[in-house]
Amino acid sequence: MPISPFKLTDLEIQNFSPKNGEQLIADGNCLFVRVRGNSKSFRYTYTHHLTKKKVHISLGAYRKLSLADARIKTKEFNELRKQRIDPKEHWLSQTIYKNNNALVNFELLTRSWLATIESSLSEKYYRNIERAFENHLFVYIGSIRLEDITQSIIIDALRPLERQGKHETLRKLYLNIKKVMDFGVISGIIKSHALIYSRDVFTKPKPQLFPALKPNEIAELLSTTSNADLHPKTHSLFLWQLESMTRPSEACSVKWSDIDMKKKVWVIPGTKMKNRKEHHVCITDTMFSILHEMHAFRGSSDYVFPSFSDPGGHMNSQTVNSMLKRVGFAGRTVSHGLRALASTTLNELDYDRDIIEIALAHVDKNEVRATYNRAEYKKQRRLLAEGWSQIIENGRKGINPVEETW
Template sequence: MAKLTAKEVANAKPKDKAYRLSDGGGLYLHIRKSGSKSWECRYIKPTTRKPTYTGVGAYPDVSLANARARATDVRKLVSEGIDPQLVKAEQKAKISSEQSNTFKAVAELWRDTKVNLNGSNTIAGNWRKLELHAFPSIGSIPVTMLTAPMAIAALKPLEKKERLETVKRTAQLLNEIMTFAVNFGLVHANPLTGIKEVFRKPKVQHMLALKPEELPELIRIVAKANMAITTKCLIEWQLHTMTRSSEAAGARWEEIDEEKRLWIIPKERMKMKKEHQIPLTEQALAILDVVRPISGHRNYVFPSIRDPKKPTDAESINKALSRIGFKGRTTAHGLRSLASTTLNEQEFNPDVIEAALAHTGKDAIRNAYNRSNYLEQRKPLMKWWSDHIEKASYGSMSITNSHR
């Protein structure tokens, strides 16, 4: 049978019924009643041994020469026992998967895995960075097509604005999401590894914290400050208990065991996802006595002023410290640093101090063997620290001094 010519293909006209023109080797030009033309290849299905057709492209998008090349590929697959239609379905599914697995869609899957690992504030903060600095540029790009230059271009405007710390953190998040994509089997390798190295580095800033000798000034100014009594109590509560701001602000009355003089924070609220028991000193209990008339009938020890059914904002301590003149000098986290520095200077056992701060050491092997929470050893340490704070408050109307 003579093969088709390009002219014959171009001049083929529609008829009352669809028909096919053979080019040989199983290749046909299919002409429909509408006049549209497409290429089809006839083959015997390897599994059923029945004849069938598979499309190899529309004319004129696919020329006669290209159609013949595609027909050759079909015959080669069949000769190897592979059904071309299954290959096509697999390729279609792969393309569909790639198109649906955009960077933002994969980021949402990644976020779901973080719900039980990070605090809600951390998750929200990280997601906000992505919404502002990543999704507008690369959110709709399939992860299989995402490249380092694309991600770098998304973060360059931040670098120009000197927001280098945000660049660093956002680049880390992009890397983490793409590593997740690798582990999920969506891409073979992470193309964003090391992109943070192309940006200028932020200056190293040491943790803002007061020196031990500045503690009396802090107590005095907080005592005289024009702020809500619950905020004053919260600041002193965090200072005495050496907790993180989110842990202190989210304290619940049900977590307090006054009979055992313990504050038991469940693992769900802890950064390291491990229950933390804190011995309560006389001064800490005095703070509870102050706030009890205000919040004793509610769930949270330090309820939000706007919505008492919710805890106060974890950032309220930082905001309060900033308002009363400590901006650039200390933060809520700096109160923990102040406690750590003071206790280390007093030569308390470093392991006991770390346990009081709910820190986990970087030595994984040591951590596996050293599972003690040093609760008994922490009781005299906490007493000394609260007594030290009380001495620093002499001459001022601190919460613990005025209500004991």
């Protein structure tokens, strides 16, 4: 008797409960059951034959769609792939355009929009956007017809996020909802929509500043971290982030190819920057020493700080944050607070404020460069980097740059 390519049973699906968060259970032939809390649904996941990226298709909620029907749909999709027809594109075209747009609801339009942007985004970023719609919107308004979508319906659907204090998730989701509806108009699926994003609709979050140390605590920070039982990679990443004044995600993801040894510059691509603009960091002698130490861990990795667990990845952006908590700085500073420490210290020592802001990537260098000629601009950037590096070196010797005067 031939062995079935499928391995799950209805009973197994009914009884399965994830230990935490979200979990995918493989059934076979690219069919998965997605379990999140008490919610269970079918998902078809495959690799696009051209982009080589992972693509996900939500087939429907478990019970509303039976396991047998999900397997039938899976076989249909696999047959399409054998003919080099993309299942997601085919499914969307059949669902939306076949019925002359008459039966299109919010979820179907969103899936169509997601399919058009998927190839231009990283898999992780795409999945974050898709997951936000699945977790916070489809359950409330996914089945509502497009002509019935109003501003008040969208606002009511987003109120739970407001009550939970997830203001940034709410903001991003609302903007993406508007992009979905704009896509519907451009595609001719709907004639118009009346959605207008306004910050005044929802309560404004209270600004929260990152806790940061004072300049007269630099020596304590460096002494504590130097004497702690840390992995060399963790300590090096901490020093690199402190010296470079960069954000945690920028520091941990630096590649060897981003380093210009001749010009002594680290070039951070715009795709990694908060303002989406390329940023240059002057490499100091201390930073060169860190690069030399990290070369021993390089192996075949593209990253200066390779991951402990993923051979092709880099260290986690929360590594330094976790380390600071472990060595006793919980509540006193976080890894992002190292930038505030640098800014406060350099401003109190009367370094050029504009140059400090450029080094922190708070302002566009072109907005300030007009004040300096090219040679002077480079000189000021280098002097600031070397000055901050010397402050850190003095801190290692127990010398603080600014003693407390208040």
